[in-house]
Every structure is written in C-alpha cells, then in structure tokens.
Amino acid sequence: MGELAADKHVKFILSVEKRKDDFESVAMEHLRMNGAYWGLTTLDLLGKLDSVDLHEVVSWIMSCQHESGGFGGNVGHDPHILYTLSAVQVLALFDKLDVLDVDKVTNYIVSLQNEDGSFSGDIWGEIDTRFSYIAVCCLSLLHRLDKIDVEKAVHYIVSCKNMDGGFGCTPGGESHSGQIFCCVGALAIMGSLHHIDKDLLGWWLCERQVKAGGLNGRPEKLPDVCYSWWVLSSLIMIDRVHWINKEKVVKFILDCQDTENGGISDRPDDAVDVYHTYFGVAGLSLLEYPGLKPIDPAYALPVDVVNKIFIGK
Structure with missing residues (x-):
C-alpha cells in the first residue's frame, strides 16, 4: 500500500489558489467559496493551515456577504x-466566527x-435535503439552532x-x-438519529x-473518492462503519493520488481537483490514517475546531 503524499497535496492546494486564468479556475469561479x-x-x-494568509482569507470571505x-x-x-455554510466553516477553521454579525446570518437562514x-x-425556492443539512449545521455552529422549527425540520427529513x-x-x-449524509448529519446534530433504521441503512x-x-x-455506479466521505461519515454516525473493509477503502484513495504533482482524483489516473483531494483526505481522517487530524463526521470540520465552538477547548 502506498503512502499519503501529504506535502505534495499541500503544494497542489496552494497552487490552485494562485491560478486565476486557467480553464478549471474560471469554471470554478462561481463556487470559489466551496473551493x-x-x-x-x-x-x-x-496540519498546514498556517501556510495561508489568515487576514487575506477572512477579508475575502466577508466581501462575499450580502x-x-x-x-x-x-x-x-x-x-x-451552500456558500453561507462554507463561509461559516472557513471562519470556524481560523477561529474567526467573531467577525460575523451572527443575527444577520441567522435571519437569512431562518x-x-x-x-x-x-x-x-x-430566494428562487429550490428545495433539497442538502439545504436542510446546511441550515442545521450552520445554525448549530453559530449556537442558533433554536431559531428554526427543529421539529418540522426533523419531520421533513x-x-x-x-x-x-x-x-x-x-x-x-x-x-x-450524498443525500444520506445530509439527512443523517442533520438528524445527528438535532439529536434525532432514533428515526433511522440503522441496520437497514447500514446494510x-x-x-x-x-x-x-x-x-x-448508489447501486451499479463506479466508485468515486468523494463517497469515501459521504458513506463513511454516515456509517460512523450510525455506528456501522465496521461493516466495510477499511483497508480496501484506504488503498483505493491512495491509488487516486497524483504522487508527482499532488492532488487526488475521483478514480485512479483521472485528473485531480480540490474537491476530491478534500474528500479523499477527509475519508482517510475518518479511517484514522496516521498523521491526519481527526474530523467530525457530522460537521465536516476538524474535531478540535468543533470542540472549540461547543466546549471552548
């Protein structure tokens, strides 16, 4: 089994930010906040968050607020x-949630x-359980979950x-x-996992x-590195992750690395991107791969970041 080319992945992520004019960058412009x-x-x-300029990032994020x-x-x-949650998550990474007008963000989500x-x-009204998860996760991180109708939110999911x-x-x-993660994650945050048939879903x-x-x-589809996150996090939240072969998932993720230039792709030998690099590394973190910080399966943030928000440590 290969090893995680951590240093190469750091260089790849830092290089993506500097490329403003190539096709991938232009095509991704509308979801740069997610990126x-x-x-x-x-x-x-x-363990390399200090390699970016904190003030530059925070300033750019706040310039995207309406x-x-x-x-x-x-x-x-x-x-x-979608972008509102990503903004809150990035500010949480840097321990900078205090720059937010929390009531303003809360009112938008409510x-x-x-x-x-x-x-x-x-405002255009598309409905999706992804948005239920995002609303619940975002408000929970801001300590404002009580501002929505939680009972109705659970009932809809x-x-x-x-x-x-x-x-x-x-x-x-x-x-x-992907939808299963959103629904399980939202129910976990709202303390409502009892609504899930854990054995049936786990199977x-x-x-x-x-x-x-x-x-x-879903059935009959090709494997994809990003599902290392969506599936594993859900299995962890319902306590059924021991039902899969973890070593094989680790090998699959590592086989999708570009070990020369950094980055992780959806499948071996495909083009790498930031999306699959994140979900590959996050999946390895869930599998307790050595050298990675642990990640929270419900909030999709490092455990130490979540602990700081909820228990002040």
Whole structure:
C-alpha cells in the first residue's frame, strides 16, 4: 500500500489558489467559496493551515456577504445557503466566527425554512435535503439552532426516508449516499438519529463498496473518492462503519493520488481537483490514517475546531 503524499497535496492546494486564468479556475469561479472550504480544511487536516494568509482569507470571505446576511460563491455572486455554510466553516477553521454579525446570518437562514420544515437554497425556492443539512449545521455552529422549527425540520427529513433505509433529496427521491449524509448529519446534530433504521441503512451503505475497494453513491455506479466521505461519515454516525473493509477503502484513495504533482482524483489516473483531494483526505481522517487530524463526521470540520465552538477547548 502506498503512502499519503501529504506535502505534495499541500503544494497542489496552494497552487490552485494562485491560478486565476486557467480553464478549471474560471469554471470554478462561481463556487470559489466551496473551493476555499475544501482546500483550507484539507490543509488543516494535514496540519498546514498556517501556510495561508489568515487576514487575506477572512477579508475575502466577508466581501462575499450580502445585505441579506447570506454569502455568495465569490465576490459579486448571488447569496445561497451552500456558500453561507462554507463561509461559516472557513471562519470556524481560523477561529474567526467573531467577525460575523451572527443575527444577520441567522435571519437569512431562518428565512429559507418553508412551512413543511424543508429549506430552500435561496430566494428562487429550490428545495433539497442538502439545504436542510446546511441550515442545521450552520445554525448549530453559530449556537442558533433554536431559531428554526427543529421539529418540522426533523419531520421533513424523515419524510424523505425510503424503504431501503436511505434518503433522497425530496420525498420519494432515490436514495443516494450524498443525500444520506445530509439527512443523517442533520438528524445527528438535532439529536434525532432514533428515526433511522440503522441496520437497514447500514446494510445499504456497506453495499456501496465495490470489488476495487472504493465506494459508490448508489447501486451499479463506479466508485468515486468523494463517497469515501459521504458513506463513511454516515456509517460512523450510525455506528456501522465496521461493516466495510477499511483497508480496501484506504488503498483505493491512495491509488487516486497524483504522487508527482499532488492532488487526488475521483478514480485512479483521472485528473485531480480540490474537491476530491478534500474528500479523499477527509475519508482517510475518518479511517484514522496516521498523521491526519481527526474530523467530525457530522460537521465536516476538524474535531478540535468543533470542540472549540461547543466546549471552548
């Protein structure tokens, strides 16, 4: 089994930020806030967060905030709940949540809860259980979870549960590993995991492991490094992670590294990107790979960051 090329991955992440004009950078411009979260959290897990300029990052993040309280994916882009969570998570990494007008951000998120307990992503009204997770996670990190109707939020997520134990993006939607993480994570944060059939869901999730060792998002799909996070975190939250072969997942992730230039891809020999680099390293952290900081499976932030927010340590 190979080793994690940690130093190369740090260099890769730092180089991505400097490239402003290549195709990948231009194509990613609208979700730069998410990219900042993926890259900076990876650096923190690798113990290298101090290699970026804290004040520069915080200043850029705050320049993406709108009068509504929500954040855009980049300067001048419309606010969305997706980017609002990433902004809060990055500020949490740097222990800089105090720069926020918490009430303003809270009011923005609260305004997106619908009568049935679901959440819209922005003023245009798309509904998805991803947005339920984001709202719950974000408000919890800000100590404002009591500002939404938690009971209705739980009820809506439970209404998206399927006969196979999994969850979809709306009621009746197909079970998918990414949506399952969102629903399990939100229920975990709201203290409502008792609504899950852990054995049934655990069985569906452990069946996502293919012969190559990697994990997929739903039946008959190819494995993808990002599901190392979505599947493993869910299995950990429902206490069924021992049902998969951890060594094989580790090998699959390590096989997806570019050991020369850094970065991790979705599958071996594909092009690397920040998204899969983060989820690969985060997956290895969940599997307690040596040299990585532990990550919280519900909040998707390093455990020490979460502890500082909730217990002040």
